[in-house]
Amino acid sequence: KNEVEQSPQNLTAQEGEFITINCSYSVGISALHWLQQHPGGGIVSLFMLSSGKKKHGRLIATINIQEKHSSLHITASHPRDSAVYICAAAFNSGGSNYKLTFGKGTLLTVNP
Amino acid sequence: GAVVSQHPSRVICKSGTSVKIECRSLDFQATTMFWYRQFPKQSLMLMATSNEGSKATYEQGVEKDKFLINHASLTLSTLTVTSAHPEDSSFYICSATEGPGAYEQYFGPGTRLTVT
Numbered sequence: 001k002n003e004v005e006q007s008p009q010n011l012t013a014q015e016g017e018f019i020t021i022n023c024s025y026s027v028g029i030s031a032l033h034w035l036q037q038h039p040g041g042g043i044v045s046l047f048m049l050s051s052g053k054k055k056h057g058r059l060i061a062t063i064n065i066q067e068k069h070s071s072l073h074i075t076a077s078h079p080r081d082s083a084v085y086i087c088a089a090a091f092n093s094g095g096s097n098y099k100l101t102f103g104k105g106t107l108l109t110v111n112p
Numbered sequence: 113g114a115v116v117s118q119h120p121s122r123v124i125c126k127s128g129t130s131v132k133i134e135c136r137s138l139d140f141q142a143t144t145m146f147w148y149r150q151f152p153k154q155s156l157m158l159m160a161t162s163n164e165g166s167k168a169t170y171e172q173g174v175e176k177d178k179f180l181i182n183h184a185s186l187t188l189s190t191l192t193v194t195s196a197h198p199e200d201s202s203f204y205i206c207s208a209t210e211g212p213g214a215y216e217q218y219f220g221p222g223t224r225l226t227v228t
Contacts, residue, residue: 030215031215031216033216033217035219041150041203041205041221041222041224042219042221042222043205043219043221043222044219045216045217045218045219048215048216050215086155086156088156090215093161097144097161098209098214098215099146099158099161100146100156100158100207100217102155102156102157103155104154104155105155
């Protein structure tokens with residue numbers, strides 16, 4: 001069964017702190033997404049990665065295929081980073097099709 | 113980057129009526145579109161996968177006669193919630209990929225449906 005586990009479920013930080021959100025998945029995947037969802041619901045895709053590490057501004061995403069684990073890091077966190085962060089694993093669903101299985105999300109609150 | 117739009121962003125309808133939600137890829141051709149539903153404080157759940165020009169594939173437990181999906185062109189998919197009931201109130205999100213075998217999904221902003 002394709003399962004995606006995220007931790008922590010809730011995270012409160014002070015502005016400027018380094019943030020880490022973790023994601024583990026149960027079986028082999030083709031790619032892993034990190035998504036951001038603000039209040040109001042709209043989803044923004046932050047990263048898609050299948051190996052190694054990616055960086056965009058203050059955000060860094062890493063993935064370890066052998067350990068079936070990915071992390072999202074936020075450096076110098078800011079109140080505007082407050083959102084729900086979701087990891088989603090792309091599993092092959094047959095042929096050339098892929099489906100995403102989502103973690104439950106991590107609610108990040110960054111206080112000024 | 114690839115942009116996906118949804119319309120409407122919010123809709124309130126009466127119980128028993130039908131509601132259509134549109135999902136458009138604005139600057140790319142979307143061979144495959146996905147429809148998700150998200151209840152409050154829960155994760156997104158895939159409802160169905162729709163490939164242009166063919167019938168949608170529904171996930172287990174999703175009623176295909178209640179949630180009608182049409183993907184008639186490479187830039188437009190529609191989800192119609194028929195005979196809506198209050199329990200259908202949810203946040204509906206679509207996503208699209210550019211081609212078969214593409215991992216990256218581009219998400220729409222979502223549609224909040226409230227059935228009274």
